[in-house]
Amino acid sequence: MIRIDGLSKRYAGADYFSVKEVSLHVKPQEIFGLLGPNGAGKTTLISVLCTQLAPTSGSFQIAGVSPETSTRLVQQQLGMVPQEYSLYPSLTAWENLMFFGSMNGVGKRLLKNRIEEELDSLGLATFAHKRIQTFSGGMKRRVNLIAGILHKPKVLFLDEPTVGVDVQSKQVILKKIEALNKAGTTLVYTSHHLNEAEDLCSSIAIMDQGSILCQGAPKDLIREAGVTNLEALFLLKTGKALRDYA
Amino acid sequence: MHKLWAAARKEAQLLRRDLGGLAILFVMPIVLVVTITLIQDSSFKSISQLEIPILWVDLDQGPIAAQVLTGLKASEAFVISEDSNEDIAAQLVRQGDYKLALVIPEGLSEELKEKVTGKVDATLATFGIAETVDSIPESEATSTQEIKLYFDPVTQQTFKNSVKNGIDKLIAQVESEMIYQAFETALNEGETSSTSFAEEPFIAYKEITMGHSEASDDHTLNSAQHNVPAWALFAIFFIIVPLSVNMVKEKGQGTFARLQAAPVSYLTLLGGKTIVYISVCLLQFLLMLLIGRFLFPVIGLPQLDIANRWFLLFFVALCAGFAAIGLGLLLGTLANTQEQAAPFGATFVVILAALGGVWVPVFVMPPFMQALSKLSPMNWGLNAFYEVFLRQGAWQQLLPDIGLLLGFFIITTGIAVVYHRKQHRI
Numbered sequence: 001m002i003r004i005d006g007l008s009k010r011y012a013g014a015d016y017f018s019v020k021e022v023s024l025h026v027k028p029q030e031i032f033g034l035l036g037p038n039g040a041g042k043t044t045l046i047s048v049l050c051t052q053l054a055p056t057s058g059s060f061q062i063a064g065v066s067p068e069t070s071t072r073l074v075q076q077q078l079g080m081v082p083q084e085y086s087l088y089p090s091l092t093a094w095e096n097l098m099f100f101g102s103m104n105g106v107g108k109r110l111l112k113n114r115i116e117e118e119l120d121s122l123g124l125a126t127f128a129h130k131r132i133q134t135f136s137g138g139m140k141r142r143v144n145l146i147a148g149i150l151h152k153p154k155v156l157f158l159d160e161p162t163v164g165v166d167v168q169s170k171q172v173i174l175k176k177i178e179a180l181n182k183a184g185t186t187l188v189y190t191s192h193h194l195n196e197a198e199d200l201c202s203s204i205a206i207m208d209q210g211s212i213l214c215q216g217a218p219k220d221l222i223r224e225a226g227v228t229n230l231e232a233l234f235l236l237k238t239g240k241a242l243r244d245y246a
Numbered sequence: 247m248h249k250l251w252a253a254a255r256k257e258a259q260l261l262r263r264d265l266g267g268l269a270i271l272f273v274m275p276i277v278l279v280v281t282i283t284l285i286q287d288s289s290f291k292s293i294s295q296l297e298i299p300i301l302w303v304d305l306d307q308g309p310i311a312a313q314v315l316t317g318l319k320a321s322e323a324f325v326i327s328e329d330s331n332e333d334i335a336a337q338l339v340r341q342g343d344y345k346l347a348l349v350i351p352e353g354l355s356e357e358l359k360e361k362v363t364g365k366v367d368a369t370l371a372t373f374g375i376a377e378t379v380d381s382i383p384e385s386e387a388t389s390t391q392e393i394k395l396y397f398d399p400v401t402q403q404t405f406k407n408s409v410k411n412g413i414d415k416l417i418a419q420v421e422s423e424m425i426y427q428a429f430e431t432a433l434n435e436g437e438t439s440s441t442s443f444a445e446e447p448f449i450a451y452k453e454i455t456m457g458h459s460e461a462s463d464d465h466t467l468n469s470a471q472h473n474v475p476a477w478a479l480f481a482i483f484f485i486i487v488p489l490s491v492n493m494v495k496e497k498g499q500g501t502f503a504r505l506q507a508a509p510v511s512y513l514t515l516l517g518g519k520t521i522v523y524i525s526v527c528l529l530q531f532l533l534m535l536l537i538g539r540f541l542f543p544v545i546g547l548p549q550l551d552i553a554n555r556w557f558l559l560f561f562v563a564l565c566a567g568f569a570a571i572g573l574g575l576l577l578g579t580l581a582n583t584q585e586q587a588a589p590f591g592a593t594f595v596v597i598l599a600a601l602g603g604v605w606v607p608v609f610v611m612p613p614f615m616q617a618l619s620k621l622s623p624m625n626w627g628l629n630a631f632y633e634v635f636l637r638q639g640a641w642q643q644l645l646p647d648i649g650l651l652l653g654f655f656i657i658t659t660g661i662a663v664v665y666h667r668k669q670h671r672i
Binding site for chain 1: 248249252253255256259260263264499500501503504505506507508509510670
């Protein structure tokens with residue numbers, strides 16, 4: 001579903017690559033975990049795959065379409081749930097969702113039905129016409145998720161979708177992610193919650209300093225490394241040094 | 247089209263929720279146009295309409311001083327107070343109580359009469375009509391009497407010149423009248439004829455203000471005809487501040503990044519903004535016209551004369567709105583922070599306004615600034631408004647300026663789109 005070949009990204013003015021010669025293959029209907037410490041290059045890689053940033057070199061395809069062929073076609077295949085809330089604070093949840101759904105090409109009538117459905121499934125139906133600025137962090141995260149799935153994308157990129165939320169909201173979000181996957185959506189997911197990733201992902205890649213350190217099924221990788229869990233594998237691969245960047 | 251209207255609807259919702267922004271867009275221009283028009287109203291009137299307070303000191307007490315005073319009163323340009331002491335008058339002007347004190351020197355009437363009589367006698371003697379001219383000593387014949395004008399330092403040179411010219415004209419009139427009377431008396435041997443000195447000038451002026459139609463001579467530039475279009479343009483262009491800040495906010499909120507991953511073109515997003523902000527521009531303009539038409543006469547300002555040219559006026563406002571929005575879209579695309587967009591936008595609009603002739607008409611600027619003013623889109627807009635308001639111009643006269651405004655919109659929006667594509671090219 002996603003094929004990445006030797007992809008690199010260096011920001012203008014930077015003297016290092018944020019993403020360095022990355023090659024990956026994500027199978028259809030997989031939940032793929034992209035893990036790594038802060039500054040590893042996960043968000044940059046997702047931004048490139050979501051066509052928000054141009055790669056410095058290398059190529060990729062989503063559902064068999066390359067952005068070099070048609071950026072618009074690639075964009076039609078994907079959905080994105082960014083790490084930031086990425087919503088208009090002064091608009092209501094309904095207004096935000098109507099706007100983002102329309103921008104993804106969903107017709108008005110269908111869009112209204114889907115918004116009602118998704119708000120209901122994520123426990124936000126009664127808050128549909130409240131402004132986002134009045135929402136708690138967990139509520140914003142849920143609206144943020146809905147905004148990325150209204151057009152039923154084939155591939156959904158989730159950049160730390162459960163960061164900063166309470167346990168209840170986290171459970172609702174994770175259940176929704178699993179439901180989306182069962183419905184046929186391929187998911188690429190980043191998180192610092194390694195237990196969550198171990199439970200959720202069918203395949204993972206650990207990234208550090210722009211490069212992929214290892215990739216495969218979590219259980220296989222843990223067994224091969226001779227460690228007990230994903231956190232131990234993560235520390236083994238990336239080390240214990242603090243990753244402070246300025 | 248669905249995406250374009252959805253984008254426009256979102257912009258309208260955002261704007262509706264931003265009460266502070268709406269106040270800036272609608273209240274600020276009203277306050278500006280009323281305040282500036284009240285301030286500038288007098289500078290658009292001729293000197294004769296102003297009624298400036300002056301102090302009259304008559305040390306002559308003769309017919310000349312009386313005639314000058316009558317002339318000054320007849321002009322209705324001044325509110326005249328009288329005093330008998332030159333030093334006190336000078337002190338009052340120094341204090342700023344009066345803009346001008348006019349001191350007529352002692353013996354002016356008598357001396358002028360003597361000089362005129364002497365000159366007339368001398369002239370007649372050369373023709374052999376009068377007997378002698380020895381009665382006038384040479385020293386007296388060449389001495390000059392001074393009418394003193396004490397000016398407040400705040401008065402401008404143009405005002406001083408106008409007053410001096412006006413008094414010169416009055417004195418010359420009195421002098422001519424005396425010469426005429428002296429000739430009459432000499433030639434009629436002491437008797438004046440029944441033919442009095444013609445008060446009506448033989449040569450008069452007819453003022454014709456040139457426009458494109460015969461009706462145009464009624465439409466001269468007054469404070470309303472200048473300030474309403476000028477400050478409406480300022481308000482229209484000020485829209486670049488909220489528009490560019492709106493775009494920068496989207497970058498900061500992450501909503502813009504989300505839209506970059508969606509199958510929607512940048513041009514569609516800009517189109518949504520354009521639809522809403524152009525509507526705001528037209529509403530602002532309507533509000534300004536209504537203020538000029540209905541509020542100005544109530545507060546003692548000249549009424550804005552629209553002369554049934556609503557359609558052309560709105561067309562000019564539409565083109566000016568497009569130019570302003572193009573600039574706003576470009577600034578919003580280039581700027582990364584609100585700190586870049588807001589101060590730059592506001593300052594740039596003020597510069598464009600100054601250059602464009604919003605504050606000071608372009609024709610009074612130095613030649614270099616007049617040339618530079620042609621680069622300001624506000625100047626193109628103001629010219630187009632003058633064309634409609636004052637010269638009664640039709641479509642063909644408007645074409646050059648509205649062409650520039652629309653061209654400016656296309657170029658600035660084009661640069662914004664190209665820059666965005668370059669920044670985010672995949």
